[in-house]
Amino acid sequence: MTESKQKDFIQPRQTKVVKGNVATAYAAKSARVQVISAYPITPQTTVVEKLSEFADSGMMPGTQYIKVESEHSVMASIVGASIAGTRTFTATAGQGLFYMYEMIHWASSSRLPIVTAIVSRGVAPPWNIWADFTDVIACRDTGWLSSFVATHQEIYDEILMSYKVCEDFDVLLPKFVAYGGFILSHTSKPVIIEDQDLVDEYLPPLPDEKGWPHIFIDPERPMMHGNLIMPSGFYSEFRLKIHDAMMRAAEKIKEAAKEFEKMFGRSYGNGLVQKYHLDDADVGIMIYGDLALQMEQAVDELRDEGYKVGMVKLRHFRPFPIEDVQEIAKSVRVLGVVDRATAFGSPTGGPVSSEVKAALYNTDIKTPILPIISGLGGREVSLEEQKDQLKALVKMYETGELPEDLIHGTLWHGKLEVK
Amino acid sequence: MVSIKSALEELNEEYFLPGNSCCAGCGLEIALRWAMKALGPNTSLVAPASCLNVVVGLWPKTAPSFPFINMAFAAGAAAATGLDAAFKAKGYKFPKGNWDKMTALVFAGDGGTTDIGIQGLSGAAERNTDIIYVCYDNEAYMNTGIQRSSSTPHSAITTTTPFGKERYKKDVPRIMEAHDIPYVATCSISEPLDLYEKFKKAKDIKGCRYIQILAPCPPGWGFPAEDTVEMARLAVKSGFWILYEVENGKKTLSKASKRLLDPEKRIPLMDYIQNQKRFSKISEKALVELQNRIDKQWKLIEAELKCQEGF
Numbered sequence A: 001m002t003e004s005k006q007k008d009f010i011q012p013r014q015t016k017v018v019k020g021n022v023a024t025a026y027a028a029k030s031a032r033v034q035v036i037s038a039y040p041i042t043p044q045t046t047v048v049e050k051l052s053e054f055a056d057s058g059m060m061p062g063t064q065y066i067k068v069e070s071e072h073s074v075m076a077s078i079v080g081a082s083i084a085g086t087r088t089f090t091a092t093a094g095q096g097l098f099y100m101y102e103m104i105h106w107a108s109s110s111r112l113p114i115v116t117a118i119v120s121r122g123v124a125p126p127w128n129i130w131a132d133f134t135d136v137i138a139c140r141d142t143g144w145l146s147s148f149v150a151t152h153q154e155i156y157d158e159i160l161m162s163y164k165v166c167e168d169f170d171v172l173l174p175k176f177v178a179y180g181g182f183i184l185s186h187t188s189k190p191v192i193i194e195d196q197d198l199v200d201e202y203l204p205p206l207p208d209e210k211g212w213p214h215i216f217i218d219p220e221r222p223m224m225h226g227n228l229i230m231p232s233g234f235y236s237e238f239r240l241k242i243h244d245a246m247m248r249a250a251e252k253i254k255e256a257a258k259e260f261e262k263m264f265g266r267s268y269g270n271g272l273v274q275k276y277h278l279d280d281a282d283v284g285i286m287i288y289g290d291l292a293l294q295m296e297q298a299v300d301e302l303r304d305e306g307y308k309v310g311m312v313k314l315r316h317f318r319p320f321p322i323e324d325v326q327e328i329a330k331s332v333r334v335l336g337v338v339d340r341a342t343a344f345g346s347p348t349g350g351p352v353s354s355e356v357k358a359a360l361y362n363t364d365i366k367t368p369i370l371p372i373i374s375g376l377g378g379r380e381v382s383l384e385e386q387k388d389q390l391k392a393l394v395k396m397y398e399t400g401e402l403p404e405d406l407i408h409g410t411l412w413h414g415k416l417e418v419k
Numbered sequence B: 001m002v003s004i005k006s007a008l009e010e011l012n013e014e015y016f017l018p019g020n021s022c023c024a025g026c027g028l029e030i031a032l033r034w035a036m037k038a039l040g041p042n043t044s045l046v047a048p049a050s051c052l053n054v055v056v057g058l059w060p061k062t063a064p065s066f067p068f069i070n071m072a073f074a075a076g077a078a079a080a081t082g083l084d085a086a087f088k089a090k091g092y093k094f095p096k097g098n099w100d101k102m103t104a105l106v107f108a109g110d111g112g113t114t115d116i117g118i119q120g121l122s123g124a125a126e127r128n129t130d131i132i133y134v135c136y137d138n139e140a141y142m143n144t145g146i147q148r149s150s151s152t153p154h155s156a157i158t159t160t161t162p163f164g165k166e167r168y169k170k171d172v173p174r175i176m177e178a179h180d181i182p183y184v185a186t187c188s189i190s191e192p193l194d195l196y197e198k199f200k201k202a203k204d205i206k207g208c209r210y211i212q213i214l215a216p217c218p219p220g221w222g223f224p225a226e227d228t229v230e231m232a233r234l235a236v237k238s239g240f241w242i243l244y245e246v247e248n249g250k251k252t253l254s255k256a257s258k259r260l261l262d263p264e265k266r267i268p269l270m271d272y273i274q275n276q277k278r279f280s281k282i283s284e285k286a287l288v289e290l291q292n293r294i295d296k297q298w299k300l301i302e303a304e305l306k307c308q309e310g311f
């Protein structure tokens, strides 16, 4: 099919009631991704299926969809496709992400702006397919940007914003967009699928014929990629450049969120964090992923009871919003940090709470932090339980003392009694 | 087939340039040079972890004069699959470009092919992905210091089979045939013109093409560097390494191997292995077994060729 034929498939803005995974597929379509490679894994499968439907029915003209035989090959093929200068997309979860781990580094060390949706699930064994962000967080140090989203609409929006950030020549890094398995992936909500012309205007143009500035396949400009480098070579300097780009990405994320709001009218805080009733709060709670949605209600109800509580939704884990975290910790008197993930042997046992503590070290901020672990492996966290978490923080604020039932300094909330 | 004379005149273009850091007498170097002469510069090569990743030179120097990607050990076939997909996507967006003329090539060692990379290779073949996958077969993991691979022959000593390997060489070309891909071929660096012709042919075929090249390795096998070509020639002459092509399921023996259908024409296996240190501990019994295995291979091919006549 030719370019002009592609116009036939341009969709005007429409609202569809769709599953989170379908919103993901729509985002890839709206972003006009050129190469998709994917391998099914619960709870991501419907992303793969929907994209097959789009691609094979001609709704994504020109898009190549590789149905590979494993996740290692997913990321290897996506790396190949991205090196050759195309916009690429894939999605995976849990074991699939672990299986592609070697290639995850290949993508970031090659500075490829690949966007990958992670439909987060528990870590086996025992098999667990429900929401738990340990999978994506296990890729913390890979040089991938990563974000957590909380709503169906946010999945769609965040994937679009991600291409804008990743393909910025000052960034050129890959990115994970993570959301909880089943809770978002398999439930349906209205999602606005934006007007294609507007999306085209928002996103950078697809890579031109020459491809990316730093890496390309062109017989006229033959390039050797990734050959052996001695310790005295620029290895260390390349690594620093990745870290630099990651730190620069924070500003780019803010810009992308601002522009997104201007164009499409939906706001996600400053892009890195999104605050809820935090300005006058004495007690704050930091939380990420879909649990943040219900926490808003918990905050509302405690406010109704007269408690000055507030919430901050952590949208980005990499780059870690250090300045925002410091400013938030400074503004409240007690801060709870809820992890739906584990980091065994770390200062708190929770990955984000450990990072929050690290971000405050060597500052004059002495706000006590309460690490909370909750909802692992998709365990339901009820509204009452979230209110209890807030109440524990309120009590901490009032008494100046940590709760009694901490385990290694952390509140493992909603834990069953093991006899 | 091109004649030696015209080959020397016409094929003087080099794409894998001098200054690379191959060992003296490296079989891989000959394989790559001749393959690239056939494929030309519109080729992008994916090299999974292997000697090839090292011999191209240390960053920022490099010997290949064409696009070249060093790749993870298991990822050769899949990375090339991605390149191919991108060439097609680029061709759609930029129809005036040369994207349809690009070849995605994998140049992997026997370890990257017959062991860790076989899943990705099998996947690409089953999808009939438009790539050329080459295995340069030096019959062990040379880059990491001569450890056994699936492709190491019976009785060969490696650092992980200090008393000789017990199992036989995995017949990957046959496994590739079973994938029903349009082209499978075996080559030897002792037959560069045959190799050249096969790559020329492969270049113009659409779909997944698999070529395995016997590429002796002096330090790995334990023979003098000047004997590399001779070593490969003896492997062919003894019938140990059989040269053939399979085009759309039809097998044809190549010139150097065709006459060896007659067992009388094959030289004794001993002539091939006696000057290689890796076979220095082979027992009488193993030698007989290895010879039997070779004879059986040939009988199988003979039967296949006969059977094909009825197609």
Ligand SMILES: Cc1ncc(C[n+]2csc(CCOP(=O)(O)OP(=O)(O)O)c2C)c(N)n1
Binding pocket: B049, B050, B051, B052, B072, B073, B074, B108, B109, B110, B111, B112, B113, B138, B139, B140, B141, B142, B143, B144, B149
């Ligand atoms: C995942 C992974 N495991 C192990 C290695 C170490 N390694 C690098 S090359 C190699 C052997 C390569 O053997 P082969 O494919 O036969 O190529 P050769 O070196 O013989 O040319 C190994 C084991 C690696 N790079 N990656």
Ligand code: SF4
Binding pocket: B021, B022, B023, B024, B025, B026, B027, B028, B029, B051, B055, B138, B142, B143, B216, B217, B218, B219, B220
């Ligand atoms: S070890 Fe063998 S295959 Fe590797 S460069 Fe040396 S001769 Fe070539």
Ligand SMILES: [Mg+2]
Binding pocket: B109, B110, B111, B136, B137, B138, B139, B140, B141, B142, B149
């Ligand atoms: Mg080898």
